[in-house]
Amino acid sequence: DIQMTQSPSSLSASVGDRVTITCQASQDISNYLNWYQQKPGKAPKLLIYDASNLETGVPSRFSGSGSGTDFTFTISSLQPEDIATYYCQQYDNLTWTFGQGTKVEIK
Amino acid sequence: QLQLQESGPGLVKPSETLSLTCTVSGGSISSSSYYWGWIRQPPGKGLEWIGSIYYSGSTYYNPSLKSRVTISVDTSKNQFSLKLSSVTAADTAVYYCARRQDATGWFDPWGQGTLVTVSS
Numbered sequence: 001d002i003q004m005t006q007s008p009s010s011l012s013a014s015v016g017d018r019v020t021i022t023c024q025a026s027q028d029i030s031n032y033l034n035w036y037q038q039k040p041g042k043a044p045k046l047l048i049y050d051a052s053n054l055e056t057g058v059p060s061r062f063s064g065s066g067s068g069t070d071f072t073f074t075i076s077s078l079q080p081e082d083i084a085t086y087y088c089q090q091y092d093n094l095t096w097t098f099g100q101g102t103k104v105e106i107k
Numbered sequence: 108q109l110q111l112q113e114s115g116p117g118l119v120k121p122s123e124t125l126s127l128t129c130t131v132s133g134g135s136i137s138s139s140s141y142y143w144g145w146i147r148q149p150p151g152k153g154l155e156w157i158g159s160i161y162y163s164g165s166t167y168y169n170p171s172l173k174s175r176v177t178i179s180v181d182t183s184k185n186q187f188s189l190k191l192s193s194v195t196a197a198d199t200a201v202y203y204c205a206r207r208q209d210a211t212g213w214f215d216p217w218g219q220g221t222l223v224t225v226s227s
Contacts, residue, residue: 001170034213043203043217044154055215087154091212094167096144096156 002026006088006099012107019075021102023088028068032091035064035073038101039084047086048073080106109134111204111218119198119225125191129204129218130184137162137182142207144214145178145189147200155200159207160187194225 003026013019023033031051036044046055048064051071061076075082083106088099115127129143136143144159158168160178168176172191180187191198201222205214 032212043205043220044214045217046213046215049211049213089154089213095169096159096212096214098154098156101153 001095002029002090002092002097004088004090004097004099006102008102009100010103010105012105013078014107015078015080017078019078019082019104021073021086021088023066023071023073023099025069025071025090029090029092031067033064033066033071034089034091035062036087036089037082037084038087044087075104078104078106109206109216111206111216113202113204113218113221115221115223117222117224119194119223120227121195121225122193125189125194125198125223125225127189127202127204127221127223128186129188130186131206132185136180136185136187140209142209143180143187144205144207146203146205146214146217147198148203148220149197149200157189157191157202161209196225199223199225 005024033051035048037047038044047058047062052064063074065072085101085103087101110132112130119125142159145157148154158178160166160180175192177190201220203217203220205217207214
């Protein structure tokens with residue numbers, strides 16, 4: 001099974017800061033990597049699909065990059081409404097696996 | 108706008124079978140373009156994919172849960188269901204249903220989720 005290692009598990013940043021989260025797959029998954037935002041008590045929301053494609057309606061301050069085993073999710077300028085937990089998710093060979101999550105807080 | 112809604116008992120006894128239903132509105136579950144899935148999240152923890160089903164009944168399950176999971180579809184009611192047998196406290200979680208487009212790997216949209224607690 002493919003394992004996903006997401007880091008950091010939590011971070012604290014100021015409004016306007018650039019925030020970066022990484023996700024590493026245990027084997028090559030091409031670009032089959034998605035990113036979700038989950039706010040407390042809510043279902044996850046798709047932000048980025050296939051590593052770098054911004055879902056319709058998602059603000060452009062969110063972006064993703066990477067391929068193979070190493071992926072990055074970036075918030076270019078952190079906003080108060082971005083407080084949430086972010087998850088990466090891979091799909092390969094008919095299995096779907098999520099990273100452990102990164103909780104983003106305002107400093 | 109497609110919406111998904113989970114329903115089922117919020118409390119299940121250990122060793123019994125957890126049963127949940129996801130009702131799809133605003134679209135047909137019989138669309139050839141989509142798969143329908145279940146994902147769970149233990150309190151304070153991360154997300155775990157449970158399994159997915161096509162309207163024809165074709166299924167894919169998480170290998171770690173495969174021996175206990177059954178997902179089925181009822182196209183006449185625009186619903187799909189999850190059964191998880193022999194539950195323990197470790198199965199306590201918020202259970203989400205979600206849609207996945209064929210030939211893609213992401214889930215969107217999701218239901219609001221329903222908390223199922225396993226306790227005697």
